[in-house]
Amino acid sequence: MQVELAHLSYQRSRLVRSWTHLERQRGGAGFLGGPGETQIESDRRQIDERITRIKRDLSRVTRTRGLHRKARKRIPYPIVALVGYTNAGKSTLFNRVTGAGVMAADQLFATLDPTMRDVTLPSGRKIIISDTVGFVSSLPTSLIAAFRATLEEVLEADLILHVRDISHPDSDAQNSDVLDVLEELGVEHDRLDKMVEVRNKIDLLSAEEQITEEGRSERNPNEIPLSAVNGQGCTALLELVDKRLNANRSIVEISLAFSDGEAIAWLYDRGQILERRDEEILAYFRVGLDADDVARFEHRFPAIPTKSV
Ligand SMILES: Nc1nc2c(ncn2[C@@H]2O[C@H](COP(=O)(O)OP(=O)(O)O)[C@@H](O)[C@H]2O)c(=O)[nH]1
Numbered sequence: 001m002q003v004e005l006a007h008l009s010y011q012r013s014r015l016v017r018s019w020t021h022l023e024r025q026r027g028g029a030g031f032l033g034g035p036g037e038t039q040i041e042s043d044r045r046q047i048d049e050r051i052t053r054i055k056r057d058l059s060r061v062t063r064t065r066g067l068h069r070k071a072r073k074r075i076p077y078p079i080v081a082l083v084g085y086t087n088a089g090k091s092t093l094f095n096r097v098t099g100a101g102v103m104a105a106d107q108l109f110a111t112l113d114p115t116m117r118d119v120t121l122p123s124g125r126k127i128i129i130s131d132t133v134g135f136v137s138s139l140p141t142s143l144i145a146a147f148r149a150t151l152e153e154v155l156e157a158d159l160i161l162h163v164r165d166i167s168h169p170d171s172d173a174q175n176s177d178v179l180d181v182l183e184e185l186g187v188e189h190d191r192l193d194k195m196v197e198v199r200n201k202i203d204l205l206s207a208e209e210q211i212t213e214e215g216r217s218e219r220n221p222n223e224i225p226l227s228a229v230n231g232q233g234c235t236a237l238l239e240l241v242d243k244r245l246n247a248n249r250s251i252v253e254i255s256l257a258f259s260d261g262e263a264i265a266w267l268y269d270r271g272q273i274l275e276r277r278d279e280e281i282l283a284y285f286r287v288g289l290d291a292d293d294v295a296r297f298e299h300r301f302p303a304i305p306t307k308s309v
Pocket residue numbers: 084085086087088089090091092093134200201202203204226227228229230
């Protein structure tokens with residue numbers, strides 16, 4: 001809709017200019033209300049009506065997006081955003097890690113937003129992965145608003161995965177374009193530093209180049225060579241995401257009665273169960289939980305003592 005709006009505004013300005021030329025030819029000073037003017041008026045009115053309709057639809061979309069974001073905040077799984085240049089392979093990677101494009105009804109966000117889906121990491125931890133619009137260089141200013149809107153998700157993401165097409169001849173220029181835009185959008189420096197770089201399309205490299213890539217990633221833990229098309233590197237990527245998200249987790253020991261089904265279910269849902277020992281009347285858990293989730297658990301189940309270790 002933003003794209004159409006920009007296009008219509010452009011058409012509207014051209015309309016005036018092209019008719020001005022005719023009007024000048026036709027009449028001298030004081031010539032008003034000729035057939036040309038009527039035509040401009042009617043064309044302009046039609047464009048204006050479409051502009052009004054699109055603006056109304058847009059404000060509805062903005063409102064809906066706001067509601068979705070609020071709904072998402074109530075389900076506090078970490079959000080991992082894919083960013084990168086157009087054609088880098090973001091959507092291919094998204095489909096691969098979320099289960100090859102199947103749109104199952106029980107997917108958490110299937111009905112909420114088609115570009116966000118839940119993924120279970122190797123540790124059993126659940127995340128929401130978000131596909132975004134691709135970056136292109138020298139975006140027309142009239143489209144920057146549209147572009148920003150789709151990138152709001154990125155600002156709120158817990159982790160950013162920068163997908164790069166390393167087989168592309170302009171790969172380095174694309175890389176700096178993307179980093180510049182992220183910085184302009186207000187992504188903080190330390191988050192840019194902590195971003196994971198997905199070096200996609202390694203299947204298109206020669207055998208020697210592939211070996212060089214493997215060497216790079218061994219030295220740099222924030223780089224993953226990958227092929228979204230054949231799946232190579234995808235497991236390593238999910239393991240890295242797991243590790244990065246778990247960096248701010250705390251380990252908590254909790255003993256509770258078997259009858260505390262609700263609390264047990266909550267721990268399985270939100271936490272990473274590291275150990276469970278069933279004793280006579282109590283179950284003992286060692287769980288990895290986010291600091292926020294520890295507070296949520298204590299708030300929700302005040303009678304159950306927790307101990308951070
Ligand atoms: N050879 C190869 N092609 C890929 C790979 N990943 C994506 N592609 C292709 O690159 C093109 C763009 O992919 P897409 O996922 O739409 O890119 P997006 O614009 O970043 O979402 C498609 O033709 C994909 O099939 C990869 O790992 N290897």
